[in-house]
Amino acid sequence: MTATATWTILDLAHTALRDVTAALTTADLDRPTPCTEWNVTQVLQHAAGDQRAFASAITGQDGPTENPFTPSGVLAGTPADLISPSLAVTAAAFATVDPNGTTPTPLPHGDLPAATAGGAAALDAGVHAWDIAVATGQPSPLSEDLALALLPVARAIVEPLRQYGAYAPALPPSSSSTDGAPAELLRYLGRDPHWTAAG
Numbered sequence: 001m002t003a004t005a006t007w008t009i010l011d012l013a014h015t016a017l018r019d020v021t022a023a024l025t026t027a028d029l030d031r032p033t034p035c036t037e038w039n040v041t042q043v044l045q046h047a048a049g050d051q052r053a054f055a056s057a058i059t060g061q062d063g064p065t066e067n068p069f070t071p072s073g074v075l076a077g078t079p080a081d082l083i084s085p086s087l088a089v090t091a092a093a094f095a096t097v098d099p100n101g102t103t104p105t106p107l108p109h110g111d112l113p114a115a116t117a118g119g120a121a122a123l124d125a126g127v128h129a130w131d132i133a134v135a136t137g138q139p140s141p142l143s144e145d146l147a148l149a150l151l152p153v154a155r156a157i158v159e160p161l162r163q164y165g166a167y168a169p170a171l172p173p174s175s176s177s178t179d180g181a182p183a184e185l186l187r188y189l190g191r192d193p194h195w196t197a198a199g
Contacts, residue, residue, distance in 0.1 A: 009149045010094060010118045013126035014087045016141035017047060020133045021083045029079070033135040034195045038071065040135050044079055045071035047128035048086035053106035054121045055086075055093035063106075087125070094118050108160055119153030126150055127189060130182075134195055140182060147181035154188055162190075 021044065029041045038046065049068030056063030066072060075082060097103045097118070102111045105120060112120070127150075129141045158167050168190025174183055183193035 007094060007099070007118060009146065010091065010122040010125075012146055013122035013124075013129070013150075014091060016129040016146070017125045017132075018080075018083060018087060020129045020136075020138055020141055021079045023138055024079050024132070024136060028136040029075070031135045032197050033131045034191050035131055039073060040132055041075055041079075042071035042073045043128055043131050043135075044075075044082055045073070047125060048082045050106075050124045050128075051086040051090040051121065054117070054124075055089040057104040057106045058093040058097060059089075061089075090121060094121070107157065108164065109157060112157075116153060116156055119150065120157050123150045123153050123157075127186075127191070130186070130191075135197060142182040142185065144181050147185045151181060151185050151188070154185060158189065 024040065029039065031040050033040055033043050035043050035046070045066065046068045049064035049066065049071070052062075052064045053068065055061070094103075094114075094117075097114050099114050101114055103114050103117045104110070105112050105117045107120060126142060126146060133139065133141055161167055162169065170190055171187040171192065173187060174193075179193065186193040
């Protein structure tokens with residue numbers, strides 16, 4: 001994957017997260033999600049914090065205002081007030097990165113090739129967009145093309161992150177020929193692609 005394609009993938013993943021956030025109602029914010037023990041608000045806080053952490057690693061400027069791994073579940077404003085600025089600072093930070101070089105990341109991996117780092121930020125945004133969408137009855141934002149672009153990034157970065165609890169163990173591949181790349185990506189990340197709040 002070229003770095004230029006990665007910036008496009010980052011934009012698509014950010015758009016997915018922005019769109020599912022814009023569709024939320026007040027009643028949605030306390031709904032359970034595929035992220036065990038986190039409701040929609042907490043996933044939003046985690047996703048926003050992760051994006052700010054990527055931006056901070058690149059720019060050295062302020063990072064998340066709270067620990068993304070212990071989200072409070074209390075919003076100071078609207079969901080869009082939380083998500084939109086976080087996505088904007090991350091996009092702006094990656095716009096300063098040499099696409100053929102390396103860049104710092106907040107991941108345990110440290111510096112990564114720019115394309116992989118941008119893909120990691122996109123993976124985070126895209127998958128949390130899916131978490132929120134399925135929790136609130138929205139259509140999945142993970143298109144076949146987006147999932148196909150995120151799969152190699154996931155395979156490049158996820159294994160070391162499992163030991164930190166960032167991802168559950170991978171689920172067995174599906175025998176269904178109709179699941180496609182989104183289901184393959186989600187299973188690799190330890191998520192059931194057919195998750196529902198009802199279990």
